[in-house]
Amino acid sequence: MLPTPSISNLNIERVYEPAEDSFLFLDVLQDELPFIRERFSTANAPTPLVVEIGLGSGIVTTFFQKNILTNALFLGTDINPYACSQSKETSKENGDPKYFDALRTNLLDGLRPGLVDVLLFNPPYVPDDTVPSFESAVKTDDWLDFALLGGCDGMQVTSVVLDHLTEFLNLERGVAYILFCRRNKPTEVAKLMRTRGWIVDLIEERQAGWEVLSVWKFSKAK
Amino acid sequence: MKILTANFVQCTVKACGSSPDCFPLHFDQQTPDLPLELAHEDVDFSPEFICNVLPRIEWPALLTTARELGNTQLPPAKPEIENPSAPENEQLLRDLHTLLLETQIIQGSMRCANCGHIYFIRDSIPNFLLPGHLVQ
Numbered sequence: 489m490l491p492t493p494s495i496s497n498l499n500i501e502r503v504y505e506p507a508e509d510s511f512l513f514l515d516v517l518q519d520e521l522p523f524i525r526e527r528f529s530t531a532n533a534p535t536p537l538v539v540e541i542g543l544g545s546g547i548v549t550t551f552f553q554k555n556i557l558t559n560a561l562f563l564g565t566d567i568n569p570y571a572c573s574q575s576k577e578t579s580k581e582n583g584d585p586k587y588f589d590a591l592r593t594n595l596l597d598g599l600r601p602g603l604v605d606v607l608l609f610n611p612p613y614v615p616d617d618t619v620p621s622f623e624s625a626v627k628t629d630d631w632l633d634f635a636l637l638g639g640c641d642g643m644q645v646t647s648v649v650l651d652h653l654t655e656f657l658n659l660e661r662g663v664a665y666i667l668f669c670r671r672n673k674p675t676e677v678a679k680l681m682r683t684r685g686w687i688v689d690l691i692e693e694r695q696a697g698w699e700v701l702s703v704w705k706f707s708k709a710k
Numbered sequence: 711m712k713i714l715t716a717n718f719v720q721c722t723v724k725a726c727g728s729s730p731d732c733f734p735l736h737f738d739q740q741t742p743d744l745p746l747e748l749a750h751e752d753v754d755f756s757p758e759f760i761c762n763v764l765p766r767i768e769w770p771a772l773l774t775t776a777r778e779l780g781n782t783q784l785p786p787a788k789p790e791i792e793n794p795s796a797p798e799n800e801q802l803l804r805d806l807h808t809l810l811l812e813t814q815i816i817q818g819s820m821r822c823a824n825c826g827h828i829y830f831i832r833d834s835i836p837n838f839l840l841p842g843h844l845v846q
């Protein structure tokens with residue numbers, strides 16, 4: 489078992505507290521370690537860029553920094569300002585890599601296209617009538633609902649990322665790991681993405697309470 | 711925000727995406743409410759690391775960013791370094807290390823040369839949110 493990052497000061501009223509989904513994600517990265525190290529050597533140029541959408545506490549990115557590719561470049565985003573600052577703190581508490589920045593943005597908006605080598609996304613996946621309203625979050629300064637509520641089928645946020653994968657990933661070597669729950673209909677998503685030319689693999693599936701969570705890998709042939 | 715990040719980001723306004731002026735964002739005009747503040751943060755120096763990052767860098771954009779932040783010492787063309795540990799390369803690699811990884815932009819603003827939109831950096835975190843562009 490690779491060590492889980494320590495997070496000593498987490499305000500769980502402001503930032504998503506690591507839960508079953510986060511821990512499944514860490515286990516998937518541990519399983520994928522040989523694949524990732526084989527695909528992205530940090531001994532040679534160019535150094536890989538690892539990007540996480542939805543940093544939350546920063547647990548996933550920090551785990552990656554410490555255990556998977558210690559010499560990569562790291563960027564992460566979150567719509568929640570408290571998640572951005574918390575992630576920087578978590579990274580620092582665990583020794584910080586040479587390069588990590590948190591950007592407050594929607595998904596990958598603002599990132600130049602084609603840069604991402606490894607994309608990590610544990611999205612808001614819980615089905616709900618709508619995704620939370622940005623305007624009301626600005627008024628109340630409460631961003632926590634963005635962590636879980638994913639709108640119709642829980643897919644409103646994830647499907648935007650899937651539709652833009654080609655734009656953001658490095659097309660030669662880029663790979664994305666994305667988490668789903670069963671109500672997101674991941675097998676149908678996989679089918680659709682295969683018709684778009686992606687290689688899609690189920691890495692791990694797990695019962696978590698009454699939810700079935702799974703992490704899938706998307707890549708193009710190398 | 712580290713200076714290397716300025717080499718990875720562009721204006722988020724959709725209509726700017728196709729314009730060559732959406733990158734890099736500019737530091738040449740700061741607002742009095744949020745004066746530009748830079749700080750130095752130590753990062754362990756590795757010449758190999760800097761050499762392996764070099765191919766990712768858009769050099770002309772880095773020159774612009776560095777100049778706007780007051781650094782005019784960079785070579786006009788991207789250096790080609792065969793041997794990162796050779797003593798004659800050390801100074802240049804150390805300078806790049808300090809510029810790209812150790813210089814923090816604590817606060818300030820970045821301007822899109824195409825649409826004029828201003829992005830603020832506070833507590834070292836840049837904000838690229840445009841309320842109209844969220845998933846709804």
Ligand SMILES: C[S@@+](CC[C@H](N)C(=O)[O-])C[C@H]1O[C@@H](n2cnc3c(N)ncnc32)[C@H](O)[C@@H]1O
Nearest residue numbers: 506510542543544566567568594595610634635
């Ligand atoms: C399920 S939490 C995962 C947090 C953390 N990565 C983990 O695994 O514990 C989802 C995160 O995505 C963020 N998020 C939701 N919608 C977003 C969007 N449109 N753009 C960026 N981040 C978003 C939330 O604020 C939240 O921090």
Ligand SMILES: [Zn+2]
Nearest residue numbers: 721726822825
């Ligand atoms: Zn613009």
